[in-house]
Amino acid sequence: MSAETRPSTTSSITQQAxxxxxxxxxxxxxxxxxxxxxxxxxxxxxxxxxxxxSLGIGLWAQRLDGGPGPGDPVYTGSGQAALWCLAxxxxxxxxxxxxxxxxxxxxxxxYLLGTLLVFVLIAICYGIVFGAAxxxxxxxxxxxxxxxxxxxxxxxxxxxxxxGLAAAVVALMLMLIGFGASMLYRRFGVLVFWLVLLVLTVxxxxxxxxxxxxxxxxxxxxWFDRQTALSAAGWSGLVAVVMAGVDYGLIRRATA
Amino acid sequence: MDAVIEVDGLTRRYRxxxxxxxxxxxxxxxxIHGLLGRNGAGKTTLMSTVTAQEWPxxxxxxxxxxxPHENEQVLPRxxxxxxxxxxxxxxxxxxxxxxxxxxxxRWDQEFAERLAVEFKVPEKTRIKKMSRGQRSxxxxxxxxASRAEVTFFDEPYMGLDAVARQxxxxxxxxxxxxxxxxxxxxxxxxxxxxxxIEHVVLLDEGRVVLDEPVEELRDRAVTLVGRADAVGELTxxxxxxxHEGMGRTSRTTVLGGLDAGERRRAAELDLDLLxxxxxxxxxxxxxxxxxxxxxxxxxx
Amino acid sequence: MDEGRALFVQIAEQVEASVLDGxxxxxxxxxxxxxxxxxxxxxPATAAKGINLLVDRGILVxxxxxxxxxxxxxxxVLRAERRRQFADHHIEPMLAEAGVLGLxxxxxxxxxxxxxxxxxxxx
Numbered sequence: 052m053s054a055e056t057r058p059s060t061t062s063s064i065t066q067q068a069x070x071x072x073x074x075x076x077x078x079x080x081x082x083x084x085x086x087x088x089x090x091x092x093x094x095x096x097x098x099x100x101x102x103x104x105s106l107g108i109g110l111w112a113q114r115l116d117g118g119p120g121p122g123d124p125v126y127t128g129s130g131q132a133a134l135w136c137l138a139x140x141x142x143x144x145x146x147x148x149x150x151x152x153x154x155x156x157x158x159x160x161x162y163l164l165g166t167l168l169v170f171v172l173i174a175i176c177y178g179i180v181f182g183a184a185x186x187x188x189x190x191x192x193x194x195x196x197x198x199x200x201x202x203x204x205x206x207x208x209x210x211x212x213x214x215g216l217a218a219a220v221v222a223l224m225l226m227l228i229g230f231g232a233s234m235l236y237r238r239f240g241v242l243v244f245w246l247v248l249l250v251l252t253v254x255x256x257x258x259x260x261x262x263x264x265x266x267x268x269x270x271x272x273x274w275f276d277r278q279t280a281l282s283a284a285g286w287s288g289l290v291a292v293v294m295a296g297v298d299y300g301l302i303r304r305a306t307a
Numbered sequence: 308m309d310a311v312i313e314v315d316g317l318t319r320r321y322r323x324x325x326x327x328x329x330x331x332x333x334x335x336x337x338x339i340h341g342l343l344g345r346n347g348a349g350k351t352t353l354m355s356t357v358t359a360q361e362w363p364x365x366x367x368x369x370x371x372x373x374x375p376h377e378n379e380q381v382l383p384r385x386x387x388x389x390x391x392x393x394x395x396x397x398x399x400x401x402x403x404x405x406x407x408x409x410x411x412x413r414w415d416q417e418f419a420e421r422l423a424v425e426f427k428v429p430e431k432t433r434i435k436k437m438s439r440g441q442r443s444x445x446x447x448x449x450x451x452a453s454r455a456e457v458t459f460f461d462e463p464y465m466g467l468d469a470v471a472r473q474x475x476x477x478x479x480x481x482x483x484x485x486x487x488x489x490x491x492x493x494x495x496x497x498x499x500x501x502x503x504i505e506h507v508v509l510l511d512e513g514r515v516v517l518d519e520p521v522e523e524l525r526d527r528a529v530t531l532v533g534r535a536d537a538v539g540e541l542t543x544x545x546x547x548x549x550h551e552g553m554g555r556t557s558r559t560t561v562l563g564g565l566d567a568g569e570r571r572r573a574a575e576l577d578l579d580l581l582x583x584x585x586x587x588x589x590x591x592x593x594x595x596x597x598x599x600x601x602x603x604x605x606x607x
Numbered sequence: 608m609d610e611g612r613a614l615f616v617q618i619a620e621q622v623e624a625s626v627l628d629g630x631x632x633x634x635x636x637x638x639x640x641x642x643x644x645x646x647x648x649x650x651p652a653t654a655a656k657g658i659n660l661l662v663d664r665g666i667l668v669x670x671x672x673x674x675x676x677x678x679x680x681x682x683x684v685l686r687a688e689r690r691r692q693f694a695d696h697h698i699e700p701m702l703a704e705a706g707v708l709g710l711x712x713x714x715x716x717x718x719x720x721x722x723x724x725x726x727x728x729x730x
Contacts, residue, residue: 071412073379079409086395086402143396150393151403153360154449155410156382303377306361307393339650476648484641484651502614502649522653525613 073161080157080165083148090144090173094136098180101132102200109198124193129200130181130218137177137222138229141170145233150307159302167295170226178219186211206280217284224287227294234301311336311457311489312357317366319352319513326352328513329366334457334506337487339479341500341521343589344510350493351390353510354459358387370457383412386455388446390462394434400445403434404452411453418482419452425474439466447475451482457489464496472496476503497586507585511593521585526564528588532556533578541565541573548591560591618643618657626666626677627685637667637675 084090105127112125145166152162185202189211193199206214236244262271278286310333319327327349334340342350355361357368359375359382368375375381394403400423408414423430426444429437434445447463464472480503483490494500507524509517517524528548531538535557545561552558560583565573573580583591612620622638625631638646643654658675661667666681678684705715 071379071383076379076383076410079406082409083395083406086406087397089397147393147396150389151395151406154386154388154392155407156358156385156387156455157410158359158377158379158382160377161379304362306355307389338652477645480648480651481641481645484644502647502653505650505652522613522615522656 073158074164076157076161077164077168079155080152080162081168083152083155083157083162083165084144084169090140090169091176094133094140094173094177095180097136098133101129102184105129105200106194106196106198109193109196113197123197125198126203127198127200130184130203133177134218134222134225137173138225140229141226142229142233144169145230146237149234149237149302149305153307159305160299163299163302166230167227170223170230174219174223174226177222178215181218182211182215185214209280213280213284217280217287220284220287220291224291224294227291227298231294231298231301234298234305238301238305309336310334311371313367313369313372314353314357315367315369317353317356317368318364319349319356319361320364325513327356327363330510330513330515332508332515332518334489334491334508336489338505339483339490339492339503341497341504341507341585342491342493342510343495343497343507343517345593347512348510348593349513350510351461352513354387354461354491354493357457358382358385358459360387383410384456385459386411386450386453386457387459388450388461388463390446390465392442392446394445397433397435399431399433400428400437400448401430403445403449407449407453411455413454413456415452415454419448422448422451422478425478426471440468440471441466443467444471451478454482454486454488457491459491459493461493462495463492464494464499472499476500479503497589498584501585509589509592516592517589524585524588525582528560528562528583528591529564530558530560530581530583531573531578532558532581533576537576537578540576541569541578560587614649615653615656615660618647618649618654619660622657622661623666623685626681627689629682631677633677633679633681635677636673637661637677639674 108127108129109125113123148166149162157165181201184200185207188194188199188202189207193202202211202214206217232244235247239247259271266274312334314330314332317327317330318325330349330353332353342353344350352361356363357370357375359377362376370381370385373381375385395406398406404416404419404423407419408416423444426441426448428441428444428448432441434442437445443463443466447460447467450458450460450463463475467475476499479490492500492504501521504521506520507517508515519527530549531541533556535552535555538557538559542559542561545563547559547561549560550557565580570580622631622643626633631637637658640651640655640658643649643657644651647654658667662669662675665678665684667675668678670676701715702712705712710718
């Protein structure tokens with residue numbers, strides 16, 4: 052630095068001419084979520100724990116009077132425990148990484164894209180783990196205990212791959228909903244958060260009632276009955292895409 | 308001189324309060340600025356808006372000539388660690404630094420690690436469990452090591468003892484000398500930073516009341532001490548910022564400097580002329596405003 | 608009656624004092640802006656202003672790429688300057704104080720003689 056002029060500006064000027072890709076920092080935002088890996092190992096623990104628990108329940112159910120006899124298959128829904136855990140973890144990571152992401156000067160778009168990548172990665176992992184678990188259950192007759200938590204008939208009807216796909220897409224959808232909920236809370240506060248939840252519930256009830264009015268309960272159940280694992284994945288995927296848009300709309304004006 | 312931050316007519320309203328009221332101010336390239344004002348004066352809101360963490364109700368903000376909001380051309384060149392920054396849950400300081408290293412293109416990891424040792428930031432403690440001072444140190448280190456072309460420090464000294472604060476000032480000056488950049492330092496410890504800053508912006512109730520090079524503030528006010536009648540002669544007709552009397556002696560601080568004639572007269576009258584420190588001037592200017600408004604309220 | 612001189616003036620005066628008392632020899636490298644800033648814990652721009660003051664007056668000269676050096680003859684320039692200011696800076700306040708205490712000029716001169724000022728053989 053020369054003594055007669057003020058601090059020279061060369062170093063900062065050479066830097067600023069560089070044009071950056073607006074998405075150059077998406078990988079950095081992605082890795083922000085994985086600095087500590089609880090978003091991966093907590094759902095894994097829940098997944099394993101719920102599975103173990105369901106085996107116990109299966110054993111117990113088979114010994115009940117009037118229950119399925121010994122050797123009859125028992126189906127449980129414990130495979131979805133990890134799903135709710137993922138939704139919660141997504142909400143949690145949204146509320147816990149977002150303020151720091153702002154301090155690191157990430158644009159909200161870049162932060163969201165990084166977050167979406169994390170969710171997609173986790174959804175794929177969940178799909179693989181779920182599919183593998185279903186495959187193991189099929190191969191070992193419910194781990195020798197005739198208890199199925201993943202290889203449910205509806206899911207594996209079109210094969211293990213479809214079951215895994217459906218699990219992955221549903222996981223992604225739920226994570227996006229969880230994340231959106233936390234952004235909704237961040238942006239508008241607790242009152243609006245519950246208000247929106249209330250309005251959504253009312254809307255769903257009204258929609259169901261209107262549907263029932265036109266096609267009747269049978270029509271509605273019939274529609275659900277016709278769905279396959281594949282179409283469930285499709286509908287979930289649709290909701291996931293919508294939620295990704297909603298999440299961006301919310302995060303654009305969210306503050307730390 | 309070129310401004311890296313241009314703020315024009317910036318107003319930010321929250322439901323019932325106006326945090327910033329038509330603020331227009333510029334921050335020059337490679338200058339250390341002091342952003343001063345009382346709590347609630349709008350300092351943090353101004354910094355948040357410039358860094359696109361918040362947005363204006365009306366008015367305009369430009370950084371490097373562009374709108375900062377959602378602008379990845381601008382944002383990586385800005386660093387603003389809040390006073391009570393929330394970090395990643397369960398993260399240690401090294402995790403925060405690793406994340407910052409990925410986010411800031413000019414990050415100096417070696418510098419960050421050296422600072423962490425100097426500030427005695429514990430390696431194994433989670434940030435959440437750290438003392439207030441240690442957490443402040445983490446924020447200070449991110450601000451320094453980011454080497455961002457525009458770096459904000461929002462009351463970075465909270466919980467830091469005198470030794471750690473001096474360390475911060477020393478490292479800031481040394482690194483700024485080697486890597487000149489625009490720095491905005493918000494602080495209540497005005498005397499401590501008065502010599503570090505080149506330009507001062509003083510906010511009061513969401514408005515800019517002072518926006519000047521520190522050097523020029525010397526002529527903004529003067530304190531006269533001596534015989535009451537002599538002091539009275541020279542201070543008559545001036546805006547009095549502060550006045551104390553003791554017997555026939557009085558000490559009066561008035562706005563504006565003295566010209567050569569007045570200086571000669573002061574010497575004849577055997578008056579002492581004392582410079583008004585930045586801290587004093589800020590106190591005078593902010594509390595004066597309050598008095599003024601109280602008067603307005605009582606008359607209306 | 609010191610109005611508290613501007614910081615950059617004080618910085619310049621400190622360097623001047625070093626040149627006057629020989630801490631800084633003529634032709635020697637003077638402290639850089641950054642060294643001054645770090646030592647006095649002040650903004651480098653303020654230190655630069657102080658240095659510029661000395662450059663303008665020919666006390667320091669810049670050697671491209673090497674830094675600032677004390678100019679040849681700088682010490683003599685400063686001494687001449689200080690001699691010119693001696694009466695204003697030192698004698699005037701002394702006489703003012705003497706006036707307050709009721710000492711006349713003769714008494715003051717005698718007091719000075721009695722001190723046996725170094726080099727007082729001349730007087």
